[in-house]
Amino acid sequence: MSLRSIQVRLTLWYSASMTIGLVFFAGVMWFALKHRLVADIDERLADQVRGLQAVIDSEANANEHFVIEEETAEFSRELPEHTYVQLRDEAGRVLVANADKGVTIPIVGVSGYQTTELAGKPFRMFNSAIRHGGKVYGTAIVASLEDVEEIIHDFRNLLLLLIPGILGFSTFGGYWMSRRALAPVDGITQVAKSITVQNLSRRLEVPDTCDELQRMSEAWNEVLERLDGAVQKIVKFTADASHELRTPVAVIRAAAELSLRSDREPDQYKETLRIVEREAKRMTDLTESLLTLARMDSNIVDMPLASVDIGQLSTELVHHLDPVAADRGISIRTQYDPSRSIALANEPGIRRLILILLHNAIKYTSPGGDVLLSSVPGNGRLWITIRDSGEGIAPDHMPHIFERFYRADSARSTHEGAGLGLSIAKTIADIHGTKIEVSSAPGLGSSFTFSLYEGESFT
Numbered sequence: 001m002s003l004r005s006i007q008v009r010l011t012l013w014y015s016a017s018m019t020i021g022l023v024f025f026a027g028v029m030w031f032a033l034k035h036r037l038v039a040d041i042d043e044r045l046a047d048q049v050r051g052l053q054a055v056i057d058s059e060a061n062a063n064e065h066f067v068i069e070e071e072t073a074e075f076s077r078e079l080p081e082h083t084y085v086q087l088r089d090e091a092g093r094v095l096v097a098n099a100d101k102g103v104t105i106p107i108v109g110v111s112g113y114q115t116t117e118l119a120g121k122p123f124r125m126f127n128s129a130i131r132h133g134g135k136v137y138g139t140a141i142v143a144s145l146e147d148v149e150e151i152i153h154d155f156r157n158l159l160l161l162l163i164p165g166i167l168g169f170s171t172f173g174g175y176w177m178s179r180r181a182l183a184p185v186d187g188i189t190q191v192a193k194s195i196t197v198q199n200l201s202r203r204l205e206v207p208d209t210c211d212e213l214q215r216m217s218e219a220w221n222e223v224l225e226r227l228d229g230a231v232q233k234i235v236k237f238t239a240d241a242s243h244e245l246r247t248p249v250a251v252i253r254a255a256a257e258l259s260l261r262s263d264r265e266p267d268q269y270k271e272t273l274r275i276v277e278r279e280a281k282r283m284t285d286l287t288e289s290l291l292t293l294a295r296m297d298s299n300i301v302d303m304p305l306a307s308v309d310i311g312q313l314s315t316e317l318v319h320h321l322d323p324v325a326a327d328r329g330i331s332i333r334t335q336y337d338p339s340r341s342i343a344l345a346n347e348p349g350i351r352r353l354i355l356i357l358l359h360n361a362i363k364y365t366s367p368g369g370d371v372l373l374s375s376v377p378g379n380g381r382l383w384i385t386i387r388d389s390g391e392g393i394a395p396d397h398m399p400h401i402f403e404r405f406y407r408a409d410s411a412r413s414t415h416e417g418a419g420l421g422l423s424i425a426k427t428i429a430d431i432h433g434t435k436i437e438v439s440s441a442p443g444l445g446s447s448f449t450f451s452l453y454e455g456e457s458f459t
């Protein structure tokens with residue numbers, strides 16, 4: 001049993017509060033009982049004084065030879081056991097003293113109740129006055145408190161016997177209850193300890209108790225679910241990345257081996273070097289994209305927002321890509337309202353996002369087609385659209401195009417790329433708090449739209 005165990009600590013707290021509660025309860029009961037019993041005796045003593053006064057009054061009327069001392073002594077003899085009377089005259093001399101009963105009652109000047117000791121035993125005394133024949137006599141009636149003391153004593157013994165018993169029983173009950181309540185925690189701990197990256201699909205057992213433990217197990221299972229998903233994504237990402245890198249390396253190796261197999265003409269070596277250059281560029285692009293994604297995933301990339309002139313940026317990008325588009329027989333242009341083209345954005349980030357979408361638009365559009373980069377203000381935002389008249393995206397590919405390394409089959413067979421462009425674009429959009437909406441009709445073209453908050457004009 002260690003103090004580090006919640007079960008032991010709970011039991012100790014429970015026992016401590018139970019002890020305090022019981023001791024308080026016993027104390028209150030003890031005092032209440034004693035008070036009640038003494039109050040009963042006080043009432044009886046007052047009744048007896050009233051009784052003595054009544055007897056004296058009636059006997060004095062009926063008997064002309066009435067002597068108060070005799071009447072009081074007779075009254076005293078009729079009192080219950082261990083109850084005595086003292087009668088004093090106005091001068092304070094004792095007239096009746098129960099000398100026959102062997103008890104000497106002390107003379108007390110003040111009237112009222114008090115507890116005293118007579119012959120070493122506890123007594124309750126009531127001092128009062130009675131009247132007869134125009135005189136006032138002092139009277140004291142005392143009654144033994146022995147019975148009261150005995151009851152109180154018995155009651156105390158009963159409490160001393162019961163309290164440890166109740167405490168022992170409740171401590172055991174508390175221990176048993178906390179043990180029962182916390183039993184699932186040990187089970188959860190065991191399963192949690194056994195979960196590693198290799199078996200992240202394992203789940204904690206959820207106790208059907210509708211309490212904190214059930215909610216905690218459910219919450220942990222949700223955490224495991226998310227971790228499992230994230231780890232699976234990383235594993236897939238690593239496998240896809242390795243696969244993508246393997247292809248250019250294999251091409252370079254094959255080209256080199258072929259060239260080295262026998263002596264070649266200079267043109268053939270040049271062709272081999274061109275292949276090496278092309279594949280090396282593919283690898284550079286791929287590793288750059290991977291690095292960008294890794295940095296964005298780990299929040300290393302800082303993208304502070306500022307006012308960016310989207311109109312000016314669009315003109316610049318379209319101008320930059322015009323030769324590439326012209327090379328493929330595609331016309332590219334931009335459209336925007338110069339008075340409303342400022343947006344709140346990260347310039348390098350948004351430049352990269354638009355470039356990815358423009359590159360794709362050119363790549364997936366056949367010669368003769370056209371690409372439009374437009375920016376339209378509305379609802380406090382600038383709505384930026386990259387629309388092409390290209391091959392479009394089939395509906396079954398649509399939900400996946402933002403996944404890492406995802407490429408439609410047609411793209412895979414006919415166009416260069418690694419399937420990372422849209423993932424990077426999506427992450428940049430996420431950082432800007434916007435979403436890229438896609439609409440596409442196969443054979444007719446696609447359009448990618450996102451929005452940015454309108455920013456302050458520079459002028």
Ligand code: ADP
Nearest residue numbers: 360361364401407408411417418419420421422
């Ligand atoms: P990549 O272009 O390198 O294949 P992306 O992540 O940029 O990778 O795009 C993912 C896939 O989405 C592409 O393979 C292609 O099938 C589809 N796609 C993206 N943009 C367009 C577009 N403008 N027109 C048609 N298909 C597109």
